[in-house]
Amino acid sequence: MRRHAQVRRYLVAFDTARLPQVFTDVVVLGSGVAAIRAALEMAPHLHVTLLTKSRLTESNSYYAQGGIAAAVAPPDTVEKHMADTLAAGCGLSDEAVVRQVVAAAPDCIRELVEWGAVFDQVDGRLSIAREGGHSAPRILHARGDETGKEITAALLARLKGQKTIDVREDAFAVDLLTAGQTVVGVLAWHAAQGLFVVRAGRTVLATGGVGRLYRETTNPEVTTGDGLAMAYRAGAVLADMEFIQFHPTTLYIAGAGRHLISETVRGEGGRLVDKAGRAFMADYHPMGDLAPRDVVSRAIIDHMRTTAETQVFLDLTHMGRNVRKRFPGMAKTCSEFGIDIAAERIPVRPSAHYMIGGVKVDAAGRASLPHLYACGEVASTGLHGANRLGSNSLLEGLVYGRLTGRQVMEELTGGSSRNPAETPERIHNGVRRSTRGELNLTDVHNSLRSVMWRNIGIVRTQEDLAEADALIEFWQSYVLDKVFDQPAGWELQNMLALGRLMAHAALLRTETRGVHYRSDYPERDDDHWLRHILTARDQEWRIE
Numbered sequence: 001m002r003r004h005a006q007v008r009r010y011l012v013a014f015d016t017a018r019l020p021q022v023f024t025d026v027v028v029l030g031s032g033v034a035a036i037r038a039a040l041e042m043a044p045h046l047h048v049t050l051l052t053k054s055r056l057t058e059s060n061s062y063y064a065q066g067g068i069a070a071a072v073a074p075p076d077t078v079e080k081h082m083a084d085t086l087a088a089g090c091g092l093s094d095e096a097v098v099r100q101v102v103a104a105a106p107d108c109i110r111e112l113v114e115w116g117a118v119f120d121q122v123d124g125r126l127s128i129a130r131e132g133g134h135s136a137p138r139i140l141h142a143r144g145d146e147t148g149k150e151i152t153a154a155l156l157a158r159l160k161g162q163k164t165i166d167v168r169e170d171a172f173a174v175d176l177l178t179a180g181q182t183v184v185g186v187l188a189w190h191a192a193q194g195l196f197v198v199r200a201g202r203t204v205l206a207t208g209g210v211g212r213l214y215r216e217t218t219n220p221e222v223t224t225g226d227g228l229a230m231a232y233r234a235g236a237v238l239a240d241m242e243f244i245q246f247h248p249t250t251l252y253i254a255g256a257g258r259h260l261i262s263e264t265v266r267g268e269g270g271r272l273v274d275k276a277g278r279a280f281m282a283d284y285h286p287m288g289d290l291a292p293r294d295v296v297s298r299a300i301i302d303h304m305r306t307t308a309e310t311q312v313f314l315d316l317t318h319m320g321r322n323v324r325k326r327f328p329g330m331a332k333t334c335s336e337f338g339i340d341i342a343a344e345r346i347p348v349r350p351s352a353h354y355m356i357g358g359v360k361v362d363a364a365g366r367a368s369l370p371h372l373y374a375c376g377e378v379a380s381t382g383l384h385g386a387n388r389l390g391s392n393s394l395l396e397g398l399v400y401g402r403l404t405g406r407q408v409m410e411e412l413t414g415g416s417s418r419n420p421a422e423t424p425e426r427i428h429n430g431v432r433r434s435t436r437g438e439l440n441l442t443d444v445h446n447s448l449r450s451v452m453w454r455n456i457g458i459v460r461t462q463e464d465l466a467e468a469d470a471l472i473e474f475w476q477s478y479v480l481d482k483v484f485d486q487p488a489g490w491e492l493q494n495m496l497a498l499g500r501l502m503a504h505a506a507l508l509r510t511e512t513r514g515v516h517y518r519s520d521y522p523e524r525d526d527d528h529w530l531r532h533i534l535t536a537r538d539q540e541w542r543i544e
């Protein structure tokens with residue numbers, strides 16, 4: 001199996017002896033739920049430096065809508081939540097991990113409430129919604145469909161009071177620093193300061209997913225897979241890169257961002273219809289509009305093809321005026337484009353939503369390199385298997401953020417050297433500059449996003465994947481040898497590295513499972529593929 005020799009160890013040339021250096025116990029990268037929860041677990045006992053590449057609130061977490069899954073009220077139980085999560089995972093979830101996460105859910109909710117989060121209520125009791133794939137109402141939501149904002153606000157309020165957490169916004173992590181195999185911190189960049197070094201006893205990656213690799217995505221601009229690419233360059237093992245989840249219903253209006261329309265909308269009675277007004281989901285799955293996400297996404301693509309239309313519609317017009325109150329975020333966004341959700345149908349299409357694969361970690365968040373941890377969407381914990389159950393990812397971020405923080409705490413306060421960087425080894429890296437000419441980064445980025453969407457999207461074939469692999473390899477050949485000095489260039493290099501890994505993993509998995517649909521191998525093949533695909537820089541691909 002082929003290697004990916006084009007990806008060099010560090011993106012830029014540097015010499016730590018010539019750069020400003022910050023010394024800290026732990027550096028946490030990101031400011032979504034996973035990062036903040038991890039940081040909170042370690043304060044006030046450890047000094048934590050938290051770097052985030054934009055504003056604190058610029059994260060997938062902040063934009064999360066539908067809610068967070070937790071079995072908090074009978075007749076729902078942890079066992080049922082587990083069973084649904086395992087069923088969605090199509091044989092690839094790790095049962096112990098599923099139990100660990102799902103069992104911690106009620107306590108996570110309790111903690112959030114204690115920290116000030118207010119979940120929606122009806123008549124003085126929690127309002128609990130149902131979503132596709134869940135066998136019971138289990139989704140707690142806040143501010144209608146702005147759950148992410150409420151949870152993030154509670155976490156940030158708590159973060160503010162922590163004197164041992166040093167937050168740096170607009171600080172872009174470029175690369176993990178390693179001494180031998182051990183991760184010893186991060187090389188980062190700030191517009192006002194340029195490159196700087198954070199030396200840390202432990203490094204926690206919580207940089208989120210890869211949505212911006214795709215032309216159609218629900219994810220905000222920061223979601224360019226930097227953490228995954230950094231980990232790969234440093235030599236960490238990545239798992240399950242072929243599994244990316246597509247959200248079936250994203251607002252589809254030219255000029256509008258691709259706003260996600262939460263699954264809860266269908267859970268509460270919203271129907272998918274075509275231009276003629278016909279509800280079509282029953283043609284594709286016995287659960288109709290409540291079928292699992294991947295089934296609905298494929299059904300929409302299929303239906304658009306057979307009806308030669310470019311979109312389908314979500315119809316809530318039978319649900320009464322209350323829908324505006326129940327889904328205020330969506331109502332507001334749609335009204336900006338002249339659509340009244342209580343009276344008109346909403347044009348939708350699927351788009352890339354959630355990265356299931358990621359940096360492989362154990363049950364305590366430890367990655368394969370010493371002193372490196374990962375939590376949240378950037379990590380592959382084994383919870384989701386081949387398909388993520390809706391509303392399980394905020395939960396995973398919070399649970400693994402807490403677990404990771406605890407693990408680091410135990411290691412650093414339990415006698416192990418607190419900060420091996422006290423006598424830091426000088427690290428330097430030279431990069432030979434490319435002799436090729438200037439590049440139009442936007443053009444390459446747009447081409448990458450188009451090919452990812454077309455060829456490594458909802459329906460995949462050997463031919464399409466091989467074409468994508470070859471195209472991305474070609475773009476890599478003249479982008480990865482450049483040395484950039486701004487985030488746009490580094491992000492593009494990160495995305496090209498990951499795009500190829502995703503194409504390659506999808507080529508290797510010659511079956512259909514969960515979100516990975518191969519129309520040339522339409523069956524699930526448990527005889528050969530109850531296994532994970534693993535990759536690490538300078539190593540052969542592994543299937544185990």
Ligand SMILES: Cc1cc2nc3c(=O)[nH]c(=O)nc-3n(C[C@H](O)[C@H](O)[C@H](O)COP(=O)(O)OP(=O)(O)OC[C@H]3O[C@@H](n4cnc5c(N)ncnc54)[C@H](O)[C@@H]3O)c2cc1C
Nearest residue numbers: 030031032034053060061065066067173208376377391394
């Ligand atoms: C529109 C939308 C709706 C969703 N709705 C739900 C829902 O209802 N329920 C649910 O469970 N899940 C939902 N999800 C998924 C869920 O929001 C994410 O999976 C989860 O929030 C990921 O959390 P995280 O902390 O791992 O990463 P994120 O919240 O994505 O945070 C990643 C952070 O890392 C930072 N970062 C990235 N690269 C760098 C770098 N190079 N240097 C420094 N910082 C960096 C980013 O700026 C960001 O702050 C939704 C996602 C979207 C996009």
